[in-house]
Amino acid sequence: MPSWAASTTSTNGLLEANRILAPFNYTTLADLVLSLVEAERLGRLRERLAGLKAPAVLLVDEIGYLPVTPGGANLFFQLVNARYERASTILTSNKSFKDWGSVFGNAVVAATLLDRLLHHCHIVTIKGNSYRLCHYTGLALPDDPPPPPRRGRPRKAPLQEVPERPLG
Numbered sequence: 001m002p003s004w005a006a007s008t009t010s011t012n013g014l015l016e017a018n019r020i021l022a023p024f025n026y027t028t029l030a031d032l033v034l035s036l037v038e039a040e041r042l043g044r045l046r047e048r049l050a051g052l053k054a055p056a057v058l059l060v061d062e063i064g065y066l067p068v069t070p071g072g073a074n075l076f077f078q079l080v081n082a083r084y085e086r087a088s089t090i091l092t093s094n095k096s097f098k099d100w101g102s103v104f105g106n107a108v109v110a111a112t113l114l115d116r117l118l119h120h121c122h123i124v125t126i127k128g129n130s131y132r133l134c135h136y137t138g139l140a141l142p143d144d145p146p147p148p149p150r151r152g153r154p155r156k157a158p159l160q161e162v163p164e165r166p167l168g
Helices: 009-021 029-041 045-053 070-083 097-103 107-118
Strands: 024-028 057-063 088-093
Touching: 024 029, 029 045, 029 057, 029 070, 045 070, 070 107, 097 107
Parallel strands: 024 057, 057 088
Antiparallel strands: none
């Protein structure tokens, strides 16, 4: 059984759809960065980037699961930039975009990545427990708590414009 077969429900659905519709490549971010670092070390980065640029769809899973080294973040940006407006890239993450600076070890690299990734994109937000935790109600994470009540003076109501009335 391939290693990707045990992935999440959403990823499995994407994999199945892409298997039918278009050539694709699946990897985790950690494995992808390791392969790019190794290719750079061997002087074969250009060939590795070309191979990853070729599939119609590249699915990168587990962004934020492990931190990325600054050099790895730059290599990942090179890949994203090479695929930008040429091929589809699907990313899965349990981190919000505001946390990507810590994931990639550099807020500037994260912002540059997001600049390329969010242009022409569709964002699908899935809230709740994973399908694995749903079977174990005692282990399931609670829903987000409601925000705490606001303290201090109540906010002033915004001023409303009064329509002008003709004189006379």
